[in-house]
Amino acid sequence: MLPGDARGKSISSIVADTEKDAVEEKIEAVKEREATPSDVTESDFYAYHERNPGRLILDPEEAKVEFGEECLKRLKLSKDGSKILWPQPTDDPEDPQNWSDRRKSFQLVIITLAAIVPDFDSGIGIASLFQLAKKFNTTTGLINDETSNWSIFLLGWGSIFAVMLMRRYGRLPILFWSQAGLFCANLLAVSFLVGCTFAPNLNTFAGMFFTTVVDLQLSAHEMLQQCAACRRSLEGLYTVTDMYPFHLQARKLTIWTMGFIVSPFLSPCVFGFLAARANWRWAYGIGSMYGGFVVLMITFFMEETLYDRSLPDPRPIPRPRSRVLNRLQCLVGVTGWRMARYRPRWRTVVFGCINLIWRPHILSILIFESIIWGFTVGINTTETVLLAEPRPKGYGFSEYAIAGTYATPIVATLLGEQIGHYLNDWIMEFCVRRNKGVFEAEMRLWACYFAVALYVLGFGVLGSSMQRLNIPGLVIGWGLAQCVVVFNTVAVYAYCNDCFPGSQGEISALVNLCRTLGGFSVAFYQVPWATRNGPLQTFGVEAAVVVGLFFLIVPALQYKGPYLRVSNAP
Template sequence: MSLNEKLASSSTNSSATDVSEIDLLSFHEKRAGRLIIDPAEAKIELGERVASKLKLSKDGTKVLWPQPTDDPEDPQNWSDRRKAFQLIIIILTSIVPDMNSAIGIAAIFGLAEQYDTTPGVINNLTSNWSIFLTAWGGLFAVMLMRRYGRLPVLFWSQVAAVAFMAGATFAPTLKVFAAMRCLTGFFGTVPQVTGLYILNFWTMGLVISPFLAPFAFGFLCARASWRWAYGIGTLYDLIVVILIFCFLEETMYDRTVKPIPQRPTTGLRYRAETLIGITGVKMAKYRASWTDAITSPFNVIWRPQIIGILLFETVLFGFGIGVIVTMVVFLSAPPFSFNQDQIAGIYATPIVSVIMGELIGRYLNDWIMNISIRRNNGVFEAQNRLWACYLSALLQMTGFLTLGAALQHHLSVGAIIMGWGIAEVGIMIGTVSVYAYCNDCFPKHQGEISALLTLARILGGFSVAYFQIPWATKNGALQTFGVEAAIVMSVFILVVPFLQIKGASLRARYSI
């Protein structure tokens, strides 16, 4: 009898279900995308004996997934203070990749002057290609993490990122500078595939990071050499490495291995061996083989319950990346002719918008989740996450149309701020929703999901800078941003309603 048949029979004959028949530690993976949240519904579907073994939230109203073990070292059993401290470090680390890449936006004029070229050449040779390589570093990182754990891969990748950032800071030629920036992007991207389990806050750090550098360093580069901006970026990366070295813990817990392997060492020795990767080598025999680790991302990406939503994230976030890179060019050219201080100030707009989007998204997602659980007899279905995408697509379209009109018709700076701000709120809400949906559909492949979403959003965005400025120059910014908004809305209409209708059947057939 299959697992589904066992669960179906348990709803009518709870005494037929035995605890030994269901592995509660991996149950959420086998029933990916469908979580029994209400303890009363768990008794109906799983039977009294199984439901009595479930661990609940502190208030006893919700079933915890994944189920915590009895091991105090299980990350789910950590104290709130310990979790919060790890969260802070991960957020600070997740800022690194896109912030490093976006320093080039603030320094674009200084770099052009230093290397006797144009801002367009700097963008195409350094910014766009460093963004492109950021997309691929995560895939390789996930393969290593599946074998050796998250902490050592994160630590060594960030050590490499610091070294290459220092190389960019002191680069004597444009070719050396471009190589250092690209290598920084490739190695620095790893934090973007390690933080999916903390979702909203981590996603906010990921989305907000590209705007921090143009805002903060724009004022600096107006008054000092661009090398100071890269030097400060290197120091920030170094501080992150020190925090990882001193405090970050391994969150990869092999709960589905029977029996759960114990730590090979303890105390300070365990800490040192885990950080540098020795523990990961020892634990690799319990984890995925090299074949599984390498093929896992490709085994996930073709599944119909994810490929469409990846396309939606590609255009939603990708066009947003394009605005980050090209806005400095739009605003520095006539008729606006903003100086570096004014442009830096404008980049505060998306920072505020992302914070607003995080707050709206948090409460909106909680509301959607609670409503859907009540309507579905205490069960949460992954496709319900996508209701937030309706608001996201509408805001992104409104924002892009407003921004395009403001740039084409030379409206006030207030119109530019409103357009860009509304669009970024929509992008933040949609990105959180997409990440949550994909995580629910593939709870066993969080790293792969994060890597694929990073790949999608960056591949969708790195090339925008190549065509956005020439297109707007020839046909107007309103047409450019209007068509981009239409593409996002079209993909949304084709993908999201379909997944909401067919999501459950697709997961039943294609889940892994």
């Protein structure tokens, strides 16, 4: 019996092993068929970065393992051959990824100049603070609330609506119509800005100013009633990701981000001297001229960067033979209107932001960004009042001294751009090298560690210096706090964009909305708080809030981010 049982057992085990081998052979056969280079089309590579959110293979050697050697030969690499280009450029010379470096840089300059406009115009009220208070026989605090705080609140909401139009009709026509003084909103904005210039009383001035801020954000797709606030800031992320490959995007985002971060300080610095020497009306007049200059740059030089690379034919509609007619149709939106049938439907674009905001990794990092940005913007909108406070409660600065003080955040922002330029590149290179040539979105968040450390140091020095009325400490503390906002904001933009590479507009709109909402409320309570309990307590508590949110959010995202990113992919 025993030999028989042993023989039966060996036969059953042999059968089981045979079946197991057969199953394994089938699995291997399926894997081989899936990995066959002939099955991978060019369109698969063109959309690969969108189908694999937050994880990209940059090293060609690793790509050889994952895609196969035949597929690697078809992939386009960077000029030095060290990185795979994502998205993969097509063979079309009109693909923005194939444009020359000079052509791309010129477009980046225009979109950066346009991004400066909203906060630049909003900050004119700070430069004219003392003149307006004297003119309308009121306090600087009331003027600050009327001209700065509420204008910050209005700057972000319209981005939600603007992204819907941009996804359907393209980047250029929406940017043009939002600023074109000849056709729609910008003409009304300039007229109300001129109205601010000649306002006879405070009520008229405040009404004109609010209307200006709102009107700077009106998009005339069909009616001027559609608010598309800060679409200049919204356009930048689209433009950068349309033109530049993945490994250069953070570097270029730093330049664009520097534009709208430095803009709130430009007008108080430059126009502060002008308002003190001449008349506050000139400040609003020059703001109108700058807006007109940006409109002309967009009209004659800005190009459409939206390229539908996921379509078999990215340009299914024939273009006019006349270059002038083609330019006019692209500018006013005729081309975008005809291309809309090949682009996402209205239902998709309308619910785009809602589809993202509920996801834990996006919502948490947006809360962190809104707080760190809001406290910094609060410095800008309240610094004038605190510096003008007579001694012993304040510095007792003159208008000239306050205007000169605003050079500090300008220099700090430029310095932050340079630091962020190299810091983000170094973090990406170091982390990708350690991860065997594969990039993951959570690597971007290492920049937040550097940012928060310097941010706390800056706020501590700023609060302590203002408590003791120390001028050098004021400059150093404010500069440190402002410097880190640049590369922290770039890290947040890049992380969110990497998690949802097909939703650049929605990401930009949500980040823009959160940072403006964060900056809106701070100015209302920061001045009374600092006056009552001292700047050291005010800025110390704000720094502690930032640190607390940082430890709650950033390490958790780095630990669970890959799971959240994959499980919550659209």
